[in-house]
Amino acid sequence: MTEVRRQAEAIPRLHSVIVARQGETLAEYRLRGPGLDQPVNIKSASKSVLSALVGIAIGRGVLTGPEQKIAPLLRSDVPQGADPRIEQVEVGHLLSMQAGLGRTSGPNYGAWVASPNWVRYALSRPFAADPGGEMLYSTGSSHLLSAILTRASGRSTHALAQEWLAEPLGITLPQWPRDPQGIYFGGNDMLMSPRALLRLGELYRQDGVWEGKRILPEGWVAQSWKPRTTSPWSGNPYGYGWFSQQSGGREVHFAWGYGGQMLFIVPSLDLTVVMISDPSPRPREESHVSDLARILATGIIPAAEKGAGPPPVS
Numbered sequence: 001m002t003e004v005r006r007q008a009e010a011i012p013r014l015h016s017v018i019v020a021r022q023g024e025t026l027a028e029y030r031l032r033g034p035g036l037d038q039p040v041n042i043k044s045a046s047k048s049v050l051s052a053l054v055g056i057a058i059g060r061g062v063l064t065g066p067e068q069k070i071a072p073l074l075r076s077d078v079p080q081g082a083d084p085r086i087e088q089v090e091v092g093h094l095l096s097m098q099a100g101l102g103r104t105s106g107p108n109y110g111a112w113v114a115s116p117n118w119v120r121y122a123l124s125r126p127f128a129a130d131p132g133g134e135m136l137y138s139t140g141s142s143h144l145l146s147a148i149l150t151r152a153s154g155r156s157t158h159a160l161a162q163e164w165l166a167e168p169l170g171i172t173l174p175q176w177p178r179d180p181q182g183i184y185f186g187g188n189d190m191l192m193s194p195r196a197l198l199r200l201g202e203l204y205r206q207d208g209v210w211e212g213k214r215i216l217p218e219g220w221v222a223q224s225w226k227p228r229t230t231s232p233w234s235g236n237p238y239g240y241g242w243f244s245q246q247s248g249g250r251e252v253h254f255a256w257g258y259g260g261q262m263l264f265i266v267p268s269l270d271l272t273v274v275m276i277s278d279p280s281p282r283p284r285e286e287s288h289v290s291d292l293a294r295i296l297a298t299g300i301i302p303a304a305e306k307g308a309g310p311p312p313v314s
Contacts, residue, residue, distance in 0.1 A: 042261045046188050143183070
């Protein structure tokens with residue numbers, strides 16, 4: 001793990017690294033930036049948290065399942081004369097970025113968040129594909145999930161996250177930004193500390209069970225990690241809010257936030273890894289994300305395979 005720290009220190013925008021195996025923390029490196037217990041913006045890694053909330057909502061009967069149609073839940077914001085395909089969009093399509101609605105991310109992001117009603121704007125985007133078709137990565141789709149959770153439960157997404165995740169895991173989950181209608185931003189800008197994010201990873205590594213208590217419905221982790229589409233940029237498979245890839249010859253599932261907010265889980269090694277970076281890199285690029293993946297593949301995974309004992313935690 002000494003080599004891992006050396007590699008990490010060489011990446012100027014990397015703030016912290018935590019490595020745990022079988023629930024035991026092997027290394028904690030705060031290289032720069034906020035402390036390990038300080039909530040930070042995890043950017044689009046929020047989408048993986050939101051997926052957990054949707055799974056719990058299904059398990060509790062707040063939602064009926066991934067096949068549930070979204071239009072009846074969001075009827076007041078479905079535009080008049082909408083494309084008939086809006087009636088075919090399902091909760092699962094939003095989770096897997098296969099809704100077919102035009103993207104609100106990338107060049108369309110600014111206009112979307114400047115709009116007076118984010119839900120209505122996302123629903124009014126012209127279809128770029130049929131529901132269930134190609135991957136169209138869009139934070140608007142995730143935000144629709146937050147609106148669905150709020151309307152189906154009658155409670156805010158933050159209140160649900162507090163009761164369903166933060167309290168059982170013993171973590172702090174501060175309030176994060178909301179849209180003009182007061183719906184918590186779905187899929188971006190959640191605030192979690194590196195150690196809190198590690199606990200979320202451990203929950204998934206243990207198939208949704210935390211300290212002997214089931215938090216996620218049985219089978220939800222497998223459903224979330226099942227490849228359903230493929231990123232047109234990275235080529236990585238994508239499930240319900242989680243990417244997958246081969247790393248160091250191992251299957252890895254990961255949450256990915258802009259700028260390098262990463263939560264890696266390597267089930268075959270009982271390994272959970274958190275990497276937190278500067279959330280606003282300049283210039284606007286993510287070139288160092290490949291460096292983070294390299295640390296996992298060439299440093300952390302080989303050390304775990306060798307059964308390396310814990311180095312001095314620092």
